[in-house]
Amino acid sequence: MTGPAVEPDAGSAALAELLLALADDDFVIGSGDSEWTGIAPILEEDVAMSSLAQDEIGHARAYYELLAGLTGDDADRIAFDRQPEAYRHARLLDHGRGDWATAIARRYLYDTADAVRLDALAESSHRPLAELVAKIRREEVYHVLHAQTWLERLATAGGEPRSRLLAALALLGPDATSVLAPLDAEAALRSSGVLPVPSVELVAAWIVRIRPTFERLDLPLPPAAIPSPAHARRDHAEAFRWLWGEFTSVRRLDPAATW
């Protein structure tokens, strides 16, 4: 990362790691959602996925701006000018677009985990983050509602929709806890109060929250095992390289363009 040399102390380095993870998560899922624009199974979902993408990329921009303010960098540069290896989004978001059931399973797992994380971060000691999260979580209500509606629809339809959903959950479920897994900076984030709740408790709270839905719909609950920081947010799969190529393509064509 370039930009004015600001020598970060341990606390701000930890905060930067958290902001980058939050930003990259929303940026990558939002970019993935935008792939459905024009090809969603029904018109309403074309609108919905496009709106979800717009929300997530808006949230990502706000997180990138907080990060840029901290490190003296530029939000667009952070979002677009890194190599794929430098992104720190959760492994859950690394499986490629897949079919509609995969899109719904990914959104459901991500939205429910993100909601637990945002509930905690609304009490963060870093006030600009807490204020931003207070706003974001009000919007995320609609994301959870959307994902829940579709999860139920696919799960209760029987036949091909349900079998595709089960296949999607088998693929994505094992990576779901990557969203909430501790970062390298967990200890520093906890001691400063930036992260008010330990990550392992967030995972437990998430399982408690989704269990009733999974039991009612007779779906297999995702494993609660927690991956290492490296496994959760590095070593990205080939599907992400493809997505990265897409979302950076305009920027690489003309880095000085404005819009």
Place this chain on the structure above:
Amino acid sequence: MASRVGPAVAEAEVRAVLATVPDPELPFLSVVDLGIVRGVAVSPGRIRVEILPTFVGCPALEMIRASIAERLVELAPGAEVAVEASFAEPWTSDRISEAGRRLLGEHGFAPPERLGSAGRPPAPGGVVAPIALAARVPCPHCGSRRTVLENVFGPTLCRAIHHCSDCRQPFERFKPV
């Protein structure tokens, strides 16, 4: 530089101008009706306006900032004008004024239900907006309550799509958020 500009502009004048700046997506509403103006500070040679984004990813925000700034420069040529977006408190649909709600209805939009103090996203898992969503939204065309929510996502981030089973017209509702 404080005294460089001529007669100081009164805060009331600034607010009067703001009341005529339209929202680009719902141009019959002013930014004041929409409740996005959080603060106005006027000092000699300087006007500062703080606005709250309706949605974090709202693409109209830059346009709103630019049009507010443009109008204030007209009001006080030479003054230093700053229009700053802030998340110091979350914008909620409860901030839309009574006049704004009436204007929404007159233009065929159902206004958002008031969330009140319960509108804070509260306890784990439980959130208020879905309860407000479940309510039967009166049709802005015929007043019927036999309406269904078709899509929580509409033409812009702040609008949802409903359908009236009586007059059989689709309509939009400003989302409670």
